[in-house]
Amino acid sequence: xxxxxxxxxxxxxxxxxxxxxxxxxxxxxxxxxxxxxxxxxxxxxxxxxxxxxxxxxxxxxxxxxxxxxxxxxxxxxxxxxxxxxxxxxxxxxxxxxxxxxxxxxxxxxxxxxxxxxxxxxxxxxxxxxxxxxxxxxxxxxxxxxxxxxxxxxxxxxxxxxxxxxxxxxxxxxxxxxxxxxxxxxxxxxxxxxxxxxxxxxxxxxxxxxxxxxxxxxxxxxxxxxxxxxxxxxxxxxxxxxxxxxxxxxxxxxxxxxxxxxxxxxxxxxxx
Amino acid sequence: xxxxxxxxxxxxxxxxxxxxxxxxxxxxxxxxxxxxxxxxxxxxxxxxxxxxxxxxxxxxxxxxxxxxxxxxxxxxxxxxxxxxxxxxxxxxxxxxxxxxxxxxxxxxxxxxxxxxxxxxxxxxxxxxxxxxxxxxxxxxxxxxxxxxxxxxxxxxxxxxxxxxxxxxxxxxxxxxxxxxxxxxxxxxxxxxxxxxxxxxxxxxxxxxxxxxxxxxxxxxxxxxxxxxxxxxxxxxxxxxxxxxxxxxxxxxxxxxxxxxxxxxxxxxxxx
Numbered sequence: 393x394x395x396x397x398x399x400x401x402x403x404x405x406x407x408x409x410x411x412x413x414x415x416x417x418x419x420x421x422x423x424x425x426x427x428x429x430x431x432x433x434x435x436x437x438x439x440x441x442x443x444x445x446x447x448x449x450x451x452x453x454x455x456x457x458x459x460x461x462x463x464x465x466x467x468x469x470x471x472x473x474x475x476x477x478x479x480x481x482x483x484x485x486x487x488x489x490x491x492x493x494x495x496x497x498x499x500x501x502x503x504x505x506x507x508x509x510x511x512x513x514x515x516x517x518x519x520x521x522x523x524x525x526x527x528x529x530x531x532x533x534x535x536x537x538x539x540x541x542x543x544x545x546x547x548x549x550x551x552x553x554x555x556x557x558x559x560x561x562x563x564x565x566x567x568x569x570x571x572x573x574x575x576x577x578x579x580x581x582x583x584x585x586x587x588x589x590x591x592x593x594x595x596x597x598x599x600x601x602x603x604x605x606x607x608x609x610x611x612x613x614x615x616x617x618x619x620x621x622x623x624x625x626x627x628x629x630x631x632x633x634x635x636x637x638x639x640x641x642x643x644x645x646x647x648x649x650x651x652x653x654x655x656x657x658x659x660x661x662x663x
Numbered sequence: 664x665x666x667x668x669x670x671x672x673x674x675x676x677x678x679x680x681x682x683x684x685x686x687x688x689x690x691x692x693x694x695x696x697x698x699x700x701x702x703x704x705x706x707x708x709x710x711x712x713x714x715x716x717x718x719x720x721x722x723x724x725x726x727x728x729x730x731x732x733x734x735x736x737x738x739x740x741x742x743x744x745x746x747x748x749x750x751x752x753x754x755x756x757x758x759x760x761x762x763x764x765x766x767x768x769x770x771x772x773x774x775x776x777x778x779x780x781x782x783x784x785x786x787x788x789x790x791x792x793x794x795x796x797x798x799x800x801x802x803x804x805x806x807x808x809x810x811x812x813x814x815x816x817x818x819x820x821x822x823x824x825x826x827x828x829x830x831x832x833x834x835x836x837x838x839x840x841x842x843x844x845x846x847x848x849x850x851x852x853x854x855x856x857x858x859x860x861x862x863x864x865x866x867x868x869x870x871x872x873x874x875x876x877x878x879x880x881x882x883x884x885x886x887x888x889x890x891x892x893x894x895x896x897x898x899x900x901x902x903x904x905x906x907x908x909x910x911x912x913x914x915x916x917x918x919x920x921x922x923x924x925x926x927x928x929x930x931x932x933x934x
Binding site for chain 2: 519
């Protein structure tokens, strides 16, 4: 399926685009199944928050309509939406006339080994730290050099994801996933008020946890919390949930809570 | 003058570019006078450091040749060079075959009021803070949302620049300039090991200070240092030096050291 730029088939953006110049924008990576953009409400919610916090002049209703139409045409795969602040003047000041640019691109589902979801994955403990920046925390913005550096730290297939801490040592998330710890019936994930990306599946799991008999908590997490977890998993809206079985010298079993949530998530993303 | 992409006239980049996707790259803003790219060695030096620290597969000799040719053709103005990590796969991992993309764009010299250099400017004290990220500090990378947010904090023409502090309160730089404090014959500018952009003119001034009878120091700066400075100025490689005469409730005169350095810089940039 051809990409769309501002609603029309196109394969390029002009050099004046502020996404290119400054990473001035946000993106969403949306799972499409059976012609539907999955977790669409959550993606729109996060776009809405970005629109407010970054003062992006974005027509959310138009984005919703385009995502829906594009997903129908795609049928199956991953829909990447990039929103930029449109064309720029020279310099950081945005033109008062700027309108956001909308870029939609389709790609096939990534070919992750089946074993990732079934048997679990190891996490590479990244040395690259997440900077503490409350003004940007939680948003899936286009300033992603930290993730680029972190992802470049390991090449092999032994680890499927990396574990990222902030510059003060807190355990935060994966490079392209959120992280959950399970202790008994308690589900914990890092608070993302200082750094990190508030994933749509993370939000959905926090909302659905009570219905599964789980107590969901958002908290600051330390390495010791990781060490004392009964189960650990990573998640995102494309692959769903992967159990985590190892990181550095820590190991965990694939547990019952993780399996229950995997079943739930398959329904949300796949069927 | 038409922009060049990878050495050829072009006005767009493909949607797979990692500069657009992640801000995965760096840029340089080069003053061109009399057909020459000014401070070229300093710009190349910073590109070289970015190449090493971000592992960008960039041919620096090719960039030097292009900058030189493009500047000759331009004659006068501002040359913006964007380097991205080229086209991406889906995801943060860079393709081992990726080659950097080189984007050159010409624009006229910005029409700043003459009074800025002559009478000095006021700085707006920005609330947006610079996050502490040693892995990226000093580089002029494409992740510039902090500057976008800071620049959006004021609209009027009363302040020509903003003052940025880091998240721990240190005084660091302007939104698009470096900052210098003068006390007697001592010239001080913020150390940029935690955050900030190491400007090419900043580097040149630090190198030339001894020749002007000045002692140059790179140090952590606090608000109290700003308050006790005899003279303050901001600088970048396009406009040169602007005396700073006010910020918040602080005021400074336009002093003799600033005037001396302005004369020096005019020679470097204009003649």
